[in-house]
Amino acid sequence: MLKMKTAFFIGGLLLALSSECMATTIAQQWAMVTQPTSEIIAQSIGNYNAGCISGAVSIPIDGVGYQVMRLSRKRYYGHPNLKQFIEKLGQSADHQHLGSLLIGDLGQPRGGPTLSGHRSHQTGLDVDIWFLLSKNTSSTHLSSNERETLGAPSMLKAQSDNIDLTKWSKENEKILELAAQQPEVDRIFVNPSIKRELCTHLADKDWLRKIRPWWQHEDHFHVRLKCPNDNKFCQGQEPLPTGNGCDSGLAWWFSEEAKHPSKPQAPPKPLELPKLCNNVLNQ
Numbered sequence: 628m629l630k631m632k633t634a635f636f637i638g639g640l641l642l643a644l645s646s647e648c649m650a651t652t653i654a655q656q657w658a659m660v661t662q663p664t665s666e667i668i669a670q671s672i673g674n675y676n677a678g679c680i681s682g683a684v685s686i687p688i689d690g691v692g693y694q695v696m697r698l699s700r701k702r703y704y705g706h707p708n709l710k711q712f713i714e715k716l717g718q719s720a721d722h723q724h725l726g727s728l729l730i731g732d733l734g735q736p737r738g739g740p741t742l743s744g745h746r747s748h749q750t751g752l753d754v755d756i757w758f759l760l761s762k763n764t765s766s767t768h769l770s771s772n773e774r775e776t777l778g779a780p781s782m783l784k785a786q787s788d789n790i791d792l793t794k795w796s797k798e799n800e801k802i803l804e805l806a807a808q809q810p811e812v813d814r815i816f817v818n819p820s821i822k823r824e825l826c827t828h829l830a831d832k833d834w835l836r837k838i839r840p841w842w843q844h845e846d847h848f849h850v851r852l853k854c855p856n857d858n859k860f861c862q863g864q865e866p867l868p869t870g871n872g873c874d875s876g877l878a879w880w881f882s883e884e885a886k887h888p889s890k891p892q893a894p895p896k897p898l899e900l901p902k903l904c905n906n907v908l909n910q
Contacts, residue, residue: 657739692717726760819880
């Protein structure tokens with residue numbers, strides 16, 4: 628019996644290593660592409676965790692109310708809808724004197740899996756935005772070195788599930804509200820503690836339903852747009868649950884089960900991209 632269990636363990640380990648190696652090879656192919664395809668009408672293909680995009684556009688690294696970080700990663704491409712969303716949110720933040728948004732990763736020139744940092748961000752419809760707000764004006768942008776070295780601080784107290792109120796601000800809440808109120812936004816991922824903080828005094832707000840708890844995300848929020856209506860090969864996520872999300876489902880995120888899963892995780896499934904993505908990659 629012991630030999631059989633050992634054999635199953637080794638077999639599972641080899642399968643996991645093989646899947647990981649294959650996924651890395653695929654991601655390397657997508658990471659090597661430096662330009663989007665030339666389609667006039669952008670098409671997000673597949674789903675957020677296994678897909679690509681044709682006709683992506685790059686977002687200017689400086690705009691009204693925002694600045695793009697980590698330029699060396701070259702992940703400032705996405706669907707035109709995403710570019711428009713970021714520019715509109717930046718303008719709103721600037722108009723309301725909330726600070727300059729620091730934009731993290733969008734996606735690669737043709738989407739697809741990345742070598743590090745994400746499972747999603749593959750169809751040009753995801754963007755990470757730091758909670759840290761720059762006070763720089765539109766005429767005093769961060770330097771290239773600052774964009775590479777400046778860190779995104781956690782909004783939590785060290786070794787705690789509590790919000791650090793010396794870092795968290797009303798401006799952060801307002802920006803989340805502005806983002807969630809946009810009709811093209813499907814959902815926004817934040818750390819469970821941030822969701823809980825919002826629930827303490829904003830539970831009556833309809834937009835709070837779009838704010839979803841997820842592991843990590845203590846230093847940034849992750850905006851996910853809906854599939855554009857004319858992108859027939861785009862696969863959206865399941866509809867949001869009813870309610871504001873301030874119920875027992877939120878409480879689970881602070882349980883031992885959530886923090887320390889006891890069940891061993893299954894080996895990752897081999898990444899399967901839509902066949903159309905082969906055409907996108909090889910154009």
